[in-house]
Amino acid sequence: MSSADLTRIPVGGSSAYEIVIGDDALTEVPALLSGSGRAAVIHCQTMKDTAQAIAGDLRAHGHEAELIAVPDGEQAKDHAVAAHCWNDLARLGFTRSDAVVAVGGGATTDLAGFVAATWLRGVPIVQVPTSLTAMVDGAIGGKTAINLSAGKNLVGAFHAPAGVVCDLRLLDTLPEGELVNGLAEVVRIGFIADPVILDTIEAGTEAVTTPGTPQLRDIIERAARVKAEIVTEDMRDHGRRQFLNYGHTLGHAIEKVARYRWRHGSAVSVGMCYAAELGRITGHLDDATADRHAEILMMLGLPTTYRPDVWPDLLEAMRIDKKARGSRLRFIVLDGLASPTVLDDPGEEVLVAAYAPCCRLVAD
Known part of the structure; x- marks a missing residue:
């Protein structure tokens, strides 16, 4: 080349x-x-x-x-x-x-x-x-x-x-499943900044799950451009860069509770569904965009739910997460497609209610 x-x-x-x-x-x-x-x-x-x-x-x-x-x-x-x-x-x-x-x-x-x-x-x-x-x-x-x-x-x-x-x-x-695992991070960029990525995935998952296709290269480049732009503006995570944490607060907690037997992308996939529910419950996000999360992630074969019995452990892990501020949990949610914002210290009832649709008995 x-x-x-x-x-x-x-x-x-x-x-x-x-x-x-x-x-x-x-x-x-x-x-x-x-x-x-x-x-x-x-x-x-x-x-x-x-x-x-x-x-x-x-x-x-x-x-x-x-x-x-x-x-x-x-x-x-x-x-x-x-x-x-x-x-x-x-x-x-x-x-x-x-x-x-x-x-x-x-x-x-x-x-x-x-x-x-x-x-x-x-x-x-x-x-x-x-x-x-x-x-x-x-x-x-x-x-x-x-x-x-x-x-x-x-x-x-x-x-x-x-x-x-x-x-x-x-x-x-890449081993089987690892490309799809990585697509979770690409989907995240689609929701917070570049909806064309989501349109490309919805147009046909085979084209974005097969190495060498122009569609896969296009969404990789789009995701990289978004991250480059954000990092240029906010290298040290004081402002806009925190939006890249979409889906990662619960995602990192799942990884820890699962003792890293869950792939990162799978955990972030569930984390995005949780963030979408938080956005919906708190009046930030419309139903159609919230539902679109699980629809796209399931199209790719990514998980959208995690274990209901480990919520106390997940909550404890989130409180230790580097994105927390003192005793206050902070989440990135959407005000709409490609419109991220910070949700600061939602009450425990809200946290529990948002997790309910993300629960299903799953194997570690």
């Missing part, structure tokens, strides 16, 4: 960079490290071959490259795994003239970003997301974090990458 076939989406602000999207975009990685000496390629286990290929390309362009393997999924986002990475960087003698390359899904990009942000108080990182979730969300925006037993993403730092490289051919490597 020529560079003309790649889509380049700028992210502005004090640390500007580009999101590069397209087939064979991996060829862009060496250029993003032109000012660095060595590179530590932090990769999840399942992306070892891709990481080795990137390391080989870096070496061909005159860089030294070292591989650091981490566990797959949320197991990577642990302080012990971060310490393992720091110790490897120390053993290798990495300095501020060196860099990190993250290769994997959202958990890997979160972890590697945090390692890069904290090693010597910050070294460059190039994010190479290999899952749809990471391509449209996790790898963009400079939020990095690890989890604690108390909750998800509680320890982290803002650290903008040198670039984000989304090679769409990597979507062919």
Whole structure:
């Protein structure tokens, strides 16, 4: 693929960079490290071959490259795994003239970003997301974090990458169900900012669940553009960026209660249905738009309900969530399609009532 076939989406602000999207975009990685000496390629286990290929390309362009393997999924986002990475960087003698390359899904990009942000108080990182979730969300925006037993993403730092490289051919490597899992984050962008995404999905789910289609590329680019625009305006989550948390307050709680046996996208899918009910009950959202959430998510095969018996645990997890303010829970809801707003401290009766339509006995 020529560079003309790649889509380049700028992210502005004090640390500007580009999101590069397209087939064979991996060829862009060496250029993003032109000012660095060595590179530590932090990769999840399942992306070892891709990481080795990137390391080989870096070496061909005159860089030294070292591989650091981490566990797959949320197991990577642990302080012990971060310490393992720091110790490897120390053993290798990495300095501020060196860099990190993250290769994997959202958990890997979160972890590697945090390692890069904290090693010597910050070294460059190039994010190479290999899952749809990471391509449209996790790898963009400079939020990095690890989890604690108390909750998800509680320890982290803002650290903008040198670039984000989304090679769409990597979507062919995803295990069954993982592409659909990532579409939950795309649907979220559709509801808060770009309804064309929702129209495209409703026009035919096969076209957006099959790697390589123009429809899938279009909604990926649309989602990435929205996130880039929001991050440019609000890097540190003080204003409009909080709207990106739509569906994530309950979603993160579900992940914690399920001990991360639920995929992130599945949890956010239920979280969006819950947010839609909160919007409906509090008079923010019309019935048709609220109902449209479950309709679209079910079309894609994503879950819209969770266990009724764990509500106290979910509520406790939400109270520890980083989006809470003191004892006050805060949710993103919709005033209408593509019109998000903050719902501050809804009463417990409202919280319980909104969860009732989202309940069904399900397996962890």
